[in-house]
Amino acid sequence: MVKKVRISTLGPEGTFSHEVALKYNKNADVVFANTIRDVFESVAQENADFGIVPVENSIAGTIGQTLDFLTLFKLKIKSEIVLPISHNLVGFCDINKIKILYLHPQTYEQCELFIKNNTPKAEIILTPSNGKSAEMLANSKDKNDASIIPKNAADIYNLKVLKRDVQDRNDNVTRFFVIAKIDNERTGHDKTSIAVHPRHDMPGLLYGILGEFAKGTINLTKIESRPSKGKLGDYIFYMDLEGHKTDKHIAKSLKNIKKYASVTILGSYPRKY
Amino acid sequence: MVKKVRISTLGPEGTFSHEVALKYNKNADVVFANTIRDVFESVAQENADFGIVPVENSIAGTIGQTLDFLTLFKLKIKSEIVLPISHNLVGFCDINKIKILYLHPQTYEQCELFIKNNTPKAEIILTPSNGKSAEMLANSKDKNDASIIPKNAADIYNLKVLKRDVQDRNDNVTRFFVIAKIDNERTGHDKTSIAVHPRHDMPGLLYGILGEFAKGTINLTKIESRPSKGKLGDYIFYMDLEGHKTDKHIAKSLKNIKKYASVTILGSYPRKY
Numbered sequence: 001m002v003k004k005v006r007i008s009t010l011g012p013e014g015t016f017s018h019e020v021a022l023k024y025n026k027n028a029d030v031v032f033a034n035t036i037r038d039v040f041e042s043v044a045q046e047n048a049d050f051g052i053v054p055v056e057n058s059i060a061g062t063i064g065q066t067l068d069f070l071t072l073f074k075l076k077i078k079s080e081i082v083l084p085i086s087h088n089l090v091g092f093c094d095i096n097k098i099k100i101l102y103l104h105p106q107t108y109e110q111c112e113l114f115i116k117n118n119t120p121k122a123e124i125i126l127t128p129s130n131g132k133s134a135e136m137l138a139n140s141k142d143k144n145d146a147s148i149i150p151k152n153a154a155d156i157y158n159l160k161v162l163k164r165d166v167q168d169r170n171d172n173v174t175r176f177f178v179i180a181k182i183d184n185e186r187t188g189h190d191k192t193s194i195a196v197h198p199r200h201d202m203p204g205l206l207y208g209i210l211g212e213f214a215k216g217t218i219n220l221t222k223i224e225s226r227p228s229k230g231k232l233g234d235y236i237f238y239m240d241l242e243g244h245k246t247d248k249h250i251a252k253s254l255k256n257i258k259k260y261a262s263v264t265i266l267g268s269y270p271r272k273y
Numbered sequence: 274m275v276k277k278v279r280i281s282t283l284g285p286e287g288t289f290s291h292e293v294a295l296k297y298n299k300n301a302d303v304v305f306a307n308t309i310r311d312v313f314e315s316v317a318q319e320n321a322d323f324g325i326v327p328v329e330n331s332i333a334g335t336i337g338q339t340l341d342f343l344t345l346f347k348l349k350i351k352s353e354i355v356l357p358i359s360h361n362l363v364g365f366c367d368i369n370k371i372k373i374l375y376l377h378p379q380t381y382e383q384c385e386l387f388i389k390n391n392t393p394k395a396e397i398i399l400t401p402s403n404g405k406s407a408e409m410l411a412n413s414k415d416k417n418d419a420s421i422i423p424k425n426a427a428d429i430y431n432l433k434v435l436k437r438d439v440q441d442r443n444d445n446v447t448r449f450f451v452i453a454k455i456d457n458e459r460t461g462h463d464k465t466s467i468a469v470h471p472r473h474d475m476p477g478l479l480y481g482i483l484g485e486f487a488k489g490t491i492n493l494t495k496i497e498s499r500p501s502k503g504k505l506g507d508y509i510f511y512m513d514l515e516g517h518k519t520d521k522h523i524a525k526s527l528k529n530i531k532k533y534a535s536v537t538i539l540g541s542y543p544r545k546y
Contacts, residue, residue: 037385037389057500058502058505059500059502060337060500061337061499061500062337062498064333064334065382082505105399109338112308112310116310124401125398126378126398126399126400126401127399128397128399169502171503171504173505175505204483204487206483206493206496207480207483207486210479210483213480214477220479221506222498222506222508223479223496223498224498225335225496225497226334227330227331227332227333227334229331229332230331230444231331231444232331232355232446232546233495233546273505273506
């Protein structure tokens with residue numbers, strides 16, 4: 001008997017992360033975690049072969065904890081997956097009678113104008129995941145409760161969709177990482193994510209680092225700062241580069257920037273956009 | 274009779290934003306808002322003279338919505354204020370008997386390890402503000418409910434502190450902006466915040482921009498990317514520079530980078546750290 005692949009992801013069932021897990025491997029055993037930290041832990045402790053974590057949404061921006069945990073848990077990025085995000089208002093009453101809305105904070109940020117314009121008087125109860133929003137509404141006894149959730153979650157919990165596509169922009173997408181103990185082989189169309197820890201507070205440090213990439217004609221597709229967790233104003237920079245860590249020009253630039261900063265390679269993986 | 278200054282901030286009373294409002298002007302009329310967007314709206318619509326908004330925490334990182342709304346509402350940064358953040362576990366029972374925790378998402382991120390190690394089985398109910406966490410606990414009838422809130426909120430709602438300083442790091446601070454219709458005069462020890470909207474997807478664009486600042490020997494104290502809200506991978510860069518927008522070398526650099534990007538000056542204000 002072949003052992004099934006185990007994928008850890010944010011639960012309960014019906015989250016966008018769950019959808020991505022099934023997209024990555026539809027025959028996998030999906031193990032649900034309560035928090036993003038728990039997803040990392042289950043892969044680090046080998047209770048799962050892969051983890052699915054959100055890293056960035058085209059409206060709400062980066063999920064900072066995911067970047068922090070990539071450094072903390074020393075896991076690798078195996079793959080990136082971009083999922084179109086469509087939110088659905090579900091409930092038991094007319095939209096203008098909604099009194100309570102169960103919402104994941106990311107969903108709230110992505111539907112803020114819709115909520116302000118359509119249910120301005122509803123009390124908002126934040127939830128730890130879109131799956132949990134669906135579960136809480138399904139368990140609710142109040143006819144005036146509602147929620148905004150993925151279509152999958154509405155199906156799983158048998159909730160009536162009052163209005164489709166209530167996100168504030170239709171081109172809303174979220175980028176997820178597949179995390180694992182090892183990253184991916186070179187495919188020729190790759191991306192490499194790195195964390196850059198500046199050696200000290202040097203003026204022009206970032207300019208120097210970008211200069212090395214410019215010399216190697218390496219395209220930077222993303223740069224993000226995260227607090228070092230020490231003094232306010234001390235940052236770690238997360239960067240995505242076009243190319244694989246084994247490509248000669250990438251390897252050379254990564255070696256050259258060591259005069260400015262210590263570098264952690266978070267993974268090389270096939271480029272999807 | 275002198276008209277009192279009106280300050281809008283995230284409520285209800287007892288939030289860290291409330292504490293900053295009183296620190297900024299202890300005689301002000303504080304107007305409480307439900308969301309960060311509402312704080313911006315009340316200043317834009319002149320229902321308040323100033324607004325207090327959190328912009329960055331030394332553990333949890335940047336509050337992205339604050340950056341987005343600075344651009345959207347065309348208001349100015351009048352001042353920055355850094356507040357040491359101490360979180361307190363409050364409740365009615367022994368720590369090991371806690372079943373429900375009311376938590377603001379930022380508080381959750383700043384106390385994540387404490388919660389994991391001390392109340393691993395507690396159900397977490399997220400709230401829109403630390404003041405709301407306190408209010409929900411004060412209204413709760415269940416002896417096993419608890420929350421993590423500022424000391425001020427514990428005093429205001431008369432809640433018993435079970436454990437002080439439960440944040441995961443003791444050097445936890447949050448930086449706030451005072452927003453207004455106009456920014457600040459030059460003091461000689463200033464900072465300027467800008468939003469940089471790249472003209473197109475030009476390789477080396479960021480390198481070129483940083484090069485202009487290097488030429489002007491301008492120190493960059495922060496750089497942050499935010500989604501443009503369009504295509505995934507299109508960003509707006511938020512930067513903090515040392516100096517006032519009227520300083521000659523700043524004004525010259527800002528003019529020079531227009532070949533790469535359009536620039537919005539979000540404000541010049543006295544530098545506090």
